[in-house]
Amino acid sequence: MTAVLNINGISKSYGKVQALNNLVLQINQGEIFGILGPNGSGKTTTLGIILSVLNADSGSFSWNGKEPSKYDRKKIGALLETPNFYPYLTARQNLSIVCKIKEVNESEVDRVLSIVDLINRANSKFKTFSLGMKQRLAIASTLLGNPDILVLDEPTNGLDPQGIAEIRAIILDLASEGKTIIMASHILDEVEKVCTHVAVLKLGNLLTTGPIQSVLNNQEQIFVVSDNLDILKLTLSQIDGVSNITQLGEKVSVMLAEGKDSAYLNKSLFDKGIIASEIGIQKSDLEANFLEIIK
Amino acid sequence: MLDLLKIEYKKIIPYTTFWVIFGLFFVFTPIVFYGVGQFKIEGFPIDFSTMYNFPNVWNNITYIASWFNLLIGMLFVILTCNEFNFKTFRQHIIDGHSKTDFIIAKILLMTSFAIFSTLYLFIIGALFGFISGGSEGFASDNKYLFIYFIQSLGYMSVGLIIAILIRSSAMSIITFICSILAESIIRALIPDAIDQYFPMKIISNLTPFPTPDGMIAEQMKNSMIQETMSLNTTLIIAVVYIFIFWGISYFILTKKDAK
Ligand SMILES: Nc1ncnc2c1ncn2[C@@H]1O[C@H](COP(=O)(O)OP(=O)(O)OP(=O)(O)O)[C@@H](O)[C@H]1O
Ligand SMILES: [Mg+2]
Numbered sequence: 001m002t003a004v005l006n007i008n009g010i011s012k013s014y015g016k017v018q019a020l021n022n023l024v025l026q027i028n029q030g031e032i033f034g035i036l037g038p039n040g041s042g043k044t045t046t047l048g049i050i051l052s053v054l055n056a057d058s059g060s061f062s063w064n065g066k067e068p069s070k071y072d073r074k075k076i077g078a079l080l081e082t083p084n085f086y087p088y089l090t091a092r093q094n095l096s097i098v099c100k101i102k103e104v105n106e107s108e109v110d111r112v113l114s115i116v117d118l119i120n121r122a123n124s125k126f127k128t129f130s131l132g133m134k135q136r137l138a139i140a141s142t143l144l145g146n147p148d149i150l151v152l153d154e155p156t157n158g159l160d161p162q163g164i165a166e167i168r169a170i171i172l173d174l175a176s177e178g179k180t181i182i183m184a185s186h187i188l189d190e191v192e193k194v195c196t197h198v199a200v201l202k203l204g205n206l207l208t209t210g211p212i213q214s215v216l217n218n219q220e221q222i223f224v225v226s227d228n229l230d231i232l233k234l235t236l237s238q239i240d241g242v243s244n245i246t247q248l249g250e251k252v253s254v255m256l257a258e259g260k261d262s263a264y265l266n267k268s269l270f271d272k273g274i275i276a277s278e279i280g281i282q283k284s285d286l287e288a289n290f291l292e293i294i295k
Numbered sequence: 296m297l298d299l300l301k302i303e304y305k306k307i308i309p310y311t312t313f314w315v316i317f318g319l320f321f322v323f324t325p326i327v328f329y330g331v332g333q334f335k336i337e338g339f340p341i342d343f344s345t346m347y348n349f350p351n352v353w354n355n356i357t358y359i360a361s362w363f364n365l366l367i368g369m370l371f372v373i374l375t376c377n378e379f380n381f382k383t384f385r386q387h388i389i390d391g392h393s394k395t396d397f398i399i400a401k402i403l404l405m406t407s408f409a410i411f412s413t414l415y416l417f418i419i420g421a422l423f424g425f426i427s428g429g430s431e432g433f434a435s436d437n438k439y440l441f442i443y444f445i446q447s448l449g450y451m452s453v454g455l456i457i458a459i460l461i462r463s464s465a466m467s468i469i470t471f472i473c474s475i476l477a478e479s480i481i482r483a484l485i486p487d488a489i490d491q492y493f494p495m496k497i498i499s500n501l502t503p504f505p506t507p508d509g510m511i512a513e514q515m516k517n518s519m520i521q522e523t524m525s526l527n528t529t530l531i532i533a534v535v536y537i538f539i540f541w542g543i544s545y546f547i548l549t550k551k552d553a554k
Contacts, residue, residue, distance in 0.1 A: 051389045053553040074391030084386035101390045
């Protein structure tokens with residue numbers, strides 16, 4: 001695997017606010033890399049630095065192992081924070097300026113406008129667009145020239161549910177072509193649905209990074225219901241391979257060791273004289289894990 | 296390089312303010328120039344009757360147009376501030392321009408503005424000159440056109456720094472106008488020997504009050520000339536200032552984050 005982006009100990013502060021503290025990250029080709037963190041954790045600052053919009057106080061980064069230059073950026077599709085266009089120009093005029101900057105063929109404009117479903121509004125002025133349409137145009141702009149790397153800061157910001165689903169589909173589609181996608185978000189669900197890897201930031205510090213399953217502890221959880229929850233909990237604690245017994249309302253949830261499944265659990269309970277009225281599987285509570293990490 | 300200029304024009308050709316301000320310049324320069332020539336007061340020390348004749352016309356039209364030069368300076372301030380307000384400066388960096396590209400593009404843009412307005416004055420001046428008299432003297436004294444070109448660059452270079460420092464259009468325009476006023480106030484407190492080197496003074500002195508032979512009564516002319524340095528010196532200092540302004544703009548831009 002080759003590193004597309006290497007971030008070596010970047011720090012950045014705004015006056016007294018330390019926005020990033022010695023960030024080290026490596027992003028490899030083909031990864032959909034999510035940068036996750038609460039508001040103000042330094043996601044946009046990180047992306048701003050790797051796009052050369054912000055100057056880091058210390059540390060360095062490299063794209064494909066080379067010193068960063070404007071020629072790399074021409075081959076990266078990037079959206080940082082807000083869609084930035086000339087309000088008095090039409091969608092088409094705005095994108096044609098981006099084509100000139102990126103040195104790609106103007107025929108790209110219609111292609112990307114079709115992808116985001118804005119081709120019918122190509123000749124409307126940017127200022128007449130709704131929030132979601134502006135966001136779509138910004139996404140379209142990142143697709144100009146079909147770049148191998150995409151950097152997206154909260155790409156689904158302001159989109160309707162259909163728009164969100166469409167953008168996710170576009171992202172997954174691009175990823176299937178082997179493109180590298182770096183995406184910042186504070187929406188856990190979004191990261192979980194599309195990303196292969198994740199880094200979690202809080203107050204400018206990297207808390208953890210790695211493949212998404214290992215970071216967010218994305219294992220299955222079993223929940224059990226029976227008439228007496230106290231006896232149920234006691235009994236569960238005596239069964240081999242059961243851990244993390246927690247009561248959630250009218251249910252008890254447990255984690256099973258490798259190789260044990262719900263049938264095993266049911267049989268063990270039955271052997272100990274307990275009839276489970278319900279046994280089910282659920283994914284572990286991502287949100288709870290995330291909140292645990294950033295606590 | 297040429298691509299940078301093409302991008303600039305892609306941005307401004309559909310922009311109404313651009314047409315309005317250049318329209319004002321194109322329409323009012325000849326109207327005002329014509330109007331001033333109709334000025335007749337008994338005993339007034341200035342004789343307007345030869346004002347359209349070659350070569351006087353070159354000094355006269357550039358002097359009148361220099362007031363409109365401020366207007367073009369303001370347009371330039373607005374266009375530069377727009378890049379910060381719309382965050383397109385930031386987006387251009389993200390898309391693959393450098394900060395140097397930004398400054399070069401703006402310098403090319405202001406140069407093209409200065410060329411357009413100077414060419415226009417050449418045409419208007421030539422028309423007035425040919426209509427009012429013979430072609431004699433057509434080729435002399437047209438250094439004033441070149442000087443006007445430098446003045447135009449001068450105002451826009453001041454505008455560039457102000458826009459990059461302040462970034463909001465309204466505040467920048469106010470500062471642009473005030474910098475002219477403020478300098479006159481500061482100048483009042485400082486001896487002439489020093490204040491004649493102040494940038495705005497230098498730039499505005501490029502199009503001096505016209506004093507071609509025979510147009511102004513001798514005694515008035517003498518009283519005006521003694522305080523000004525020679526036009527060539529002014530020109531050289533102005534060019535040096537322009538390069539300094541470009542350098543400072545570049546320096547400020549590269550030091551700051553592209554917000
Ligand atoms: N221009 C600025 N001036 C001062 N402080 C800033 C500036 N930009 C960001 N910050 C501070 O830096 C920290 C990180 O901000 P950043 O925008 O990177 O967060 P984020 O993770 O993108 O947040 P969000 O989810 O809200 O977009 C915050 O504390 C913020 O207040
Ligand atoms: Mg952000």
